[in-house]
Amino acid sequence: MNKKNGRFYGALTGLLLIVSLAAGTLAETPPVETRRANTDYQPAFAGQTRAPGMKTNETYRVDILTQDLDKPWALAALPDGRLAITEKDGTMRLYRTDGALSGKIVGFPQVESGGQGGLLDLLPAQDFQASRILYFSLAEKTAEGSLTAVGRGRLSDDETRIEDFRVLYRAYPYYNVGAHFGSRLAWGKDGSLFVSTGDRQSAGTRAMAQDPSSGYGKIIRLSPEGQAETYSLGHRNVQGMAVHPLTQELWASEMGPRGGDEINLILPGKNYGWPVISYGNEYSGRRIGDGLTRLEGMEQPVYYWDPVLAPSGMSFYASEAISEWQYDLFVGGLAGQHISRLKIRDGRVIGEERLLENENQRFRDLAEGLDGALYAVTDGGRLYRIGP
């Protein structure tokens, strides 16, 4: 398909690409996944998994900006173009566009940094330029155990500390397992703040994803006034969320068990099925529950992977700088060790490409910069720029 379209370079390339995609031309190309699935489950609709493969035609470059980050978990662009980056053990760094990486910024509460815990996501306040306030998610550590918490604090004028850190929300109850904290943050269109949580992985906590009164396995909406409400339920471990730049829809990635990683379009009040329905199996190979993949009243994933990508942070690409990427979803893969680029039309994935497949890096989070580039951090401490 890509070769066929090669002659259409110029102003019409983007339009023609969209037309050819709408016409289903991609269906001729094999999916990027060639391995055997872990399960014999069948998708609910065509393209729900193993969408047609695609490949970027436009030129882009990949740069490693630094390898000196210490277990980074999240990054976000500040209004002045700098990148703010959290580090799992409880510090933040600033990366200046001239290449300078700040020292470790402190001032956070004690975090449970073992396992999957730590200082996790960050999100600048919408009035950051004036207020210097940032929102954070973290695995709060107490004598009773840990939980996913959301707080906010102000970046000090000398940029060495976060001041006046205050916890705004706790995904109760406390529990003594360092896994499945979820923790991605996103702004809703009305100024509400979304935070994702996880089921805390244990057999004894898993079912709490279906209990609206528990903080586990949810996407929570915090109103601008600070009221917390369950926005969606039935999630296993949501480590990626992104708002579509045009439609303002909330999308989420979710870690499945063995198979069954998901991309979901998040709608208020909906039940996303875990642990009742899943396209994955237990790590032991046994089926999850009754081995169901669909049930009335539970949402189907827009897309799923088997074998898994282990999807973490993700971002839509809003810039026109690489026109064929505009509005595509880019998902960082941990176990998959690549970035998955998904082309979405009318709520369906119509193409998938693997980027940075040969870097041997676990891609933890992605964000779009102000310069039309995507930035990504990896568990190995790297910051990548992928762009024009």
Ligand SMILES: [Ca+2]
């Ligand atoms: Ca699901």
